[in-house]
Amino acid sequence: MNYIRSKNYENFFTNEFLMGPNSLKLMEELTSEMSLKQGMRVIDLGCGTGLTSLFAAREFGVQVYAYDLWVTAGENYNRIKEWGMEERIIPIHGDANEMPFAEDFFDAIITADSYHYYGNKSGFFKEKVAQYIKQGGQFGMIVPGFKREPDEKTHLLFDDILKEEFSEWQTLEWWKKVFIGDGLKISKAWESEGFEELWADWLRTDNPYAINDKKCLTEEHFAEMNFVAVAGTV
Template sequence: MALPLITALELKPGMRVLEIGAGTGQVAATLAKNWGVTVITLELWENLNVIQEYASEQGADNDVLALKANAELMPFPDEAFDAVFSIGSFFMIEDREQALKEITRVTRTNGFFGIAEPMCTFNPVPPGLENFDIFHSYNKWLRTLDWNRNLIQGQGFLITDSYYFSEGYQWMLDNFRYYDGEKDFILHDEGRWLGLGLAVGKKMYR
């Protein structure tokens, strides 16, 4: 999901970028190395030293800074970033509306915010899917593409790109770091209810 999202953000060398949810830091280091941008990446759960060590291995240690910070209350001044993005993390934020208010605050006017992550489709839940323990977690956190679009638009962003990935089902099978029972859940669903989506908006006003 990373490349289509990054492309939609229209990054240029010298930009300052904020990533919400660093994971192991691969995206941040890749952006710094190949796009020529500076990346501050927020991560609450992973080891920040691992993120910085990977950036150093890629020759990008001076352009990547990993911080343990909450997206719902960020320690940055207004309009500090040219672009903000999240890959597979935004949907797990407890208060996404508050987080988006903060994202709006720290994004410069005409800058982009984008997400690429699991989203539910408009299809009904397939029979038997609710019997998987992990379904209850997904059902709590996942929203449709339209829900995400409306949330982003509501904070003054003009939607510039949004869609479900047609390859989403196969990508989940090939690339997810699975929790117990998650792969069986995905196989049972067959891409009917669980999908991967992208939504990008351009900040139109402060």
């Protein structure tokens, strides 16, 4: 995929903002399969430093509720003010397991490189997420995952690197089954075309986690990994 929109944000491909492989390109890829329209109310679930919220608000004119657990609302609000986006992005600190919103309040929920931390179980979407999206509204997620069902070799390769995160990574087929079971009407489910490019953007930063990733990850690892994405409606 040619990430045309993300090119306008190259100043943000830095240690300060990125929390992993290029999240702007992840969000561009995800939203290219959704239909976000000006004025829609959208949750960016697990928004991190709010980069992906900035992208959605600017590119589509949506109002974004930037919801995250590890980053405080205050930290994100400071960034949002610097960006001059306080009318369009609302920072909220909270856990995806107990969102504080009214039912049917949102036109869409988008989530990049986050949903696997909490949503990787059957029933989560149905019980904790779907009720906040209005009838016919949209959901889209993109997360790191495995290309094939993990086996012993995958464990040997990844156990020390991913640790407890290992069980959070799944294959595309696994996610499809879970979302279908939870009632999402899937419009598209796919593996990222830009995996190598997104990783290269991250490994170019001097973020300590990126430096560590560069030390630990080999071609053998990359051969097993990808980003997997699902988009659909409720």
